[in-house]
Amino acid sequence: MSEAGLQKATILMLALGEDCASLVMRHLGPREVQKLGTSMASMGAIPHESVATALSEFITEAELNPSMGIDSDEYIRNVFTKALGNDKASALLDRILEAQDSSGIESLKWLDAASIGELIGNEHPQIIATILVHLERDQASEILGNFDEQLRNDVVLRIATLDAIQPTALRELNDVLTKLLSGNRDSKKKRSIGGIRAAAEILNFMDTTIESAVMGSLRDYDQNMAEKITDEMFIFDQITEIDDRGIQTLLREVPSETLIVALKGAGPNIREKIFKNMSQRAAEMMRDDLESKGPVRLSEVEAQQKSVLVIARRLAEEGQIMLGSKGGGDAFV
Secondary structure: OHHHHHHHHHHHHHHHHHHHHHHHHOOHHHHHHHHHHHHHHHHHOOOHHHHHHHHHHHHHHHHOOOOOOOOOOHHHHHHHHHHOHHHHHHHHHHHHHHHHHHHHHHHHHOOOOOHHHHOOOOOOHHHHHHOOOOOOHHHHHHHHOOOOHHHHHHHHHHHOOOOOOOOHHHHHHHHHHHHHHHOOOOOOOEEEOOHHHHHHHHOOOOOOHHHHHHHHHHHHOOHHHHHHHHHOOOOOOHHHHHHHHHHHHHHHHHHHHHHHHHOOOOOHHHHHHOOOOHHHHHHHHHHHHHHHHOOOOHHHHHHHHHHHHHHHHHHOOOOOOOOOOOOEEOOOO
8 A cells, every 4th residue: 555545545544433444444354453553543633635636536436346245266366367467467466355365374364463473473484385385475575574593494494395285284373373362264275385485575675684694594405496586586776677657657656855866876777677667757857856965875875665566575465566577587476
């Protein structure tokens, strides 16, 4: 959810009233609830015009989507397969339609990273790895940030080498978590859960310093595997591989200040890719802002570039843009 979208959703939730807002909340995932709750708590006085605009846009969107709410796995599977093809749709549909296979683990999504880290930190690294690959990649990355370096490196290594989990093992893991949390549902088939891609996606969300340390440890253990993980990671330089329409979609989601700082450390090819997908006036203003921007710490540049990549990955998951992989060819993330 973009910042603008989050603000509109917050205004809408506050305008609906307690009863209606609570009904809406029941249909949201844990990450959306956390984001909305934080935004609602920090929202100050809302101008009448903003409320009117948010409500008007919601009504317009609802009128344009009269069939929203169709609950059919088969319908969703057919639509995604026709739109994306079998390979790209398969991985995404597994996450969407088969999340119930790890219901106990799913309950962890309602907790903050520090609490989850404390809850599972004393478990065997293999168990931790199995749990983390079932969580959203950014949440898994935050949890890893709460571990000491040795455990963090060990867990990422196990994620990278994790292939599949037997249904009985997943059920046993769910049973343990169910005693602490809630939710239980049998897994019916063996599922691919970890591997090189999972490790790369989690590392993509990590702070650059921690990411470098983990990759160093992985190279010491297995240089070939570390190279495969690096090939799967989407880095800032690869923004040039996104097509022009995708860049324009991305630019609508990235705050101007974030983009300015991110471009401070970017090469001329990336800058030109961005500029050519702006209006002439917007590009000139961005160039002026970059020239007038004083020195920026490398850590801040890297942090803002990470922010842009997080938005890019979200848009890719929503099917709005396509991201390339360093290994060559397009990949749906």
